[in-house]
Amino acid sequence: AQTVTQSQPEMSVQEAETVTLSCTYDTSESNYYLFWYKQPPSRQMILVIRQEAYKQQNATENRFSVNFQKAAKSFSLKISDSQLGDTAMYFCAFMKHSGGNDMRFGAGTRLTVKP
Amino acid sequence: DVKVTQSSRYLVKRTGEKVFLECVQDMDHENMFWYRQDPGLGLRLIYFSYDVKMKEKGDIPEGYSVSREKKERFSLILESASTNQTSMYLCATLPGQSYEQYFGPGTRLTVT
Numbered sequence: 001a002q003t004v005t006q007s008q009p010e011m012s013v014q015e016a017e018t019v020t021l022s023c024t025y026d027t028s029e030s031n032y033y034l035f036w037y038k039q040p041p042s043r044q045m046i047l048v049i050r051q052e053a054y055k056q057q058n059a060t061e062n063r064f065s066v067n068f069q070k071a072a073k074s075f076s077l078k079i080s081d082s083q084l085g086d087t088a089m090y091f092c093a094f095m096k097h098s099g100g101n102d103m104r105f106g107a108g109t110r111l112t113v114k115p
Numbered sequence: 116d117v118k119v120t121q122s123s124r125y126l127v128k129r130t131g132e133k134v135f136l137e138c139v140q141d142m143d144h145e146n147m148f149w150y151r152q153d154p155g156l157g158l159r160l161i162y163f164s165y166d167v168k169m170k171e172k173g174d175i176p177e178g179y180s181v182s183r184e185k186k187e188r189f190s191l192i193l194e195s196a197s198t199n200q201t202s203m204y205l206c207a208t209l210p211g212q213s214y215e216q217y218f219g220p221g222t223r224l225t226v227t
Contacts, residue, residue: 004157006157009155033214035214035215037218043220044119044218044219044220044221045205045207045218046218047215047216050214050215091157091158095214102148102160102163102173103148103160103216105150105157105158105159106157107155107156107157108157
């Protein structure tokens with residue numbers, strides 16, 4: 001079974017600074033997807049960024065980037081130039097490439113961006 | 116634009132009541148999911164469905180059942196609500212051959 005661990009229940013960062021959220025996972029699969037989802041207060045969960053395990057290049061979406069270390073089973077999210085709108089719960093998630101559509105989520109990290 | 120709606124944002128029920136949570140999507144996605152979200156535990160999968168009338172148990176199906184009579188609608192049923200089912204319930208959809216799940220706004224259920 002796959003497990004996803006987020007060891008930082010809460011984090012805070014000053015506006016315009018950079019913050020990194022950690023995620024580790026455990027799997028015996030060789031091909032899979034990793035995701036970061038964002039859940040703003042009282043709003044719907046949305047996808048921030050995804051990474052295919054077979055790709056060596058780290059994914060980037062504007063101010064969001066990941067550091068994917070396959071051998072270490074680590075998948076951290078870096079948010080640059082933090083904005084007040086980045087305040088949210090962030091969930092790391094894992095999904096096998098085949099053989100099932102269910103996703104495994106971490107416990108989440110509550111990020112607060114301070115003005 | 117992708118749209119997943121859930122029947123209620125907030126719901127208060129009494130112990131022992133039968134509770135229906137409904138999720139509706141307008142995107143013709145094959146797969147639909149029900150999760151519950153609890154602090155410190157993240158999202159845990161209750162049930163999912165990959166087609167009409169098809170269902171699969173997730174990690175925590177006990178005390179729940181589901182129904183999918185039409186492609187766009189996936190219902191979660193609490194046969195006899197208990198206080199330990201007080202939680203946030205999230206519905207999600209996933210197109211076939213894809214990887215991005217789309218979430219509804221959630222239903223915060225309180226069982227007293």
